[in-house]
Amino acid sequence: MKVYCILSDERAYRSKSPAMFTTVMQRQGIRGMYVPFKVQPEEVGKALESLKTLGIAGANVTIPYKQAVIPYLDILSEGANVIGAINTIVITGEELKGYNTNAIGFMDALDSVDFNPEGKSALIFGTGGAARAVAFILNWLRTDTIVVAGRSDEKVEQIVKRFGGEGATLESLGKDINADILINATSVSSPDESPEMAALVADLNIKGCELMVDLNYNRPQNFWQDMARENDIRFMDGLMPLAYQARRTFALWTSLQLPPEEFINAINGNGSG
Numbered sequence: 305m306k307v308y309c310i311l312s313d314e315r316a317y318r319s320k321s322p323a324m325f326t327t328v329m330q331r332q333g334i335r336g337m338y339v340p341f342k343v344q345p346e347e348v349g350k351a352l353e354s355l356k357t358l359g360i361a362g363a364n365v366t367i368p369y370k371q372a373v374i375p376y377l378d379i380l381s382e383g384a385n386v387i388g389a390i391n392t393i394v395i396t397g398e399e400l401k402g403y404n405t406n407a408i409g410f411m412d413a414l415d416s417v418d419f420n421p422e423g424k425s426a427l428i429f430g431t432g433g434a435a436r437a438v439a440f441i442l443n444w445l446r447t448d449t450i451v452v453a454g455r456s457d458e459k460v461e462q463i464v465k466r467f468g469g470e471g472a473t474l475e476s477l478g479k480d481i482n483a484d485i486l487i488n489a490t491s492v493s494s495p496d497e498s499p500e501m502a503a504l505v506a507d508l509n510i511k512g513c514e515l516m517v518d519l520n521y522n523r524p525q526n527f528w529q530d531m532a533r534e535n536d537i538r539f540m541d542g543l544m545p546l547a548y549q550a551r552r553t554f555a556l557w558t559s560l561q562l563p564p565e566e567f568i569n570a571i572n573g574n575g576s577g
Contacts, residue, residue, distance in 0.1 A: 307336065307337055307339065308325060308337070308339075308557065310322065310338070311365045312340070312343065312366045313344075315367060316343075317340050319340060320522070321340075321366075324546075324571050325550065326338045328554065328566055331566065334558070336361070343369065345372070348376065349375075352393075355395055356398055356400070361395065362392070362553075363393040364553065365390060365392070367432065367491050368432070368491075370406075373393075374389075376400070377393070378401065381403045383404050384403050386440065387407060387433075388436055388466065389436045390402035390404050391403075392404070392405050392552075392556060405550075405556070406438075407440050408552055409550070410441055410517075410545050411441050411445065413544045413547075413548045417538070417540060421446075422445055425447070425450075425485075426447050426450045426485045427453065428442075428451070428453065428489055429453050429488045429489060430453075430489030430490040432490070438487050439467040439469065449469070450467070450469030450470070451471070452464055452471050453474055454473065454490075474504060480511065481508050481511065482512055484515070486510070486513055486515075486516045486517070487516075487517045488518040489519050493518055493528055494523040494525050495525060497523075501527075505527050506527060506530075508531070510537065514537070516529075516532040516538070516539050517541075518542060519541075519542040519545060526541070529541070543568075546567075546571070547567035547570075548564055
């Protein structure tokens with residue numbers, strides 16, 4: 305029996321990953337299970353060490369620890385090192401190696417809806433690990449203009465300095481937005497989570513946007529989706545990027561290259577067909 309896990313704060317218990325990965329393993333005849341672990345910020349180092357002690361076969365890391373776990377890893381993949389954030393840990397003996405499948409998964413998700421960012425403009429909300437992955441892959445895909453917007457000047461500047469583009473604080477962003485693609489890489493999508501952010505987004509005047517992506521999912525009320533609907537913009541929530549990054553993660557853990565439909569169907573509770 306192999307045990308895989310996801311590390312987060314209380315949001316670990318709301319993740320779709322445990323059900324998705326466990327379903328895929330069952331369909332592939334793998335004797336395994338995937339469980340959520342809630343970790344306190346001051347216990348991140350101990351949690352990483354425990355992966356080896358408990359014989360965990362592989363782990364995912366999500367908000368808010370995608371950057372915080374890096375000092376406790378033995379090695380990073382080339383992509384994870386460039387991005388400066390990880391979401392997947394491969395455990396080989398006593399070695400913990402960090403990977404980032406968020407970036408390539410996001411690229412796959414864009415491709416699945418026939419959106420090519422080359423030569424286009426992008427606006428990213430957020431400055432955490434997810435925003436770093438998105439900025440990296442959009443730059444790699446030759447997006448013409450990338451604007452990163454966040455609350456902290458310092459964190460915005462770190463991303464812009466690392467991946468290029470332009471930075472803006474949420475307050476200085478302005479109400480008139482011109483972007484071919486808008487990505488929410490913050491952890492906020494519901495008015496209950498941040499009335500201030502909901503009000504800011506509702507006040508925006510979006511022009512020329514072809515696709516809006518919210519990397520969160522399962523929000524009872526989603527103000528990003530509301531804005532997309534009001535402006536007749538295609539909308540994608542985080543379930544599609546989750547499925548595509550999970551496919552990449554699963555290959556790292558098992559060497560099995562499965563079609564994305566396996567993970568999409570597992571999320572939706574459908575048969576593998």
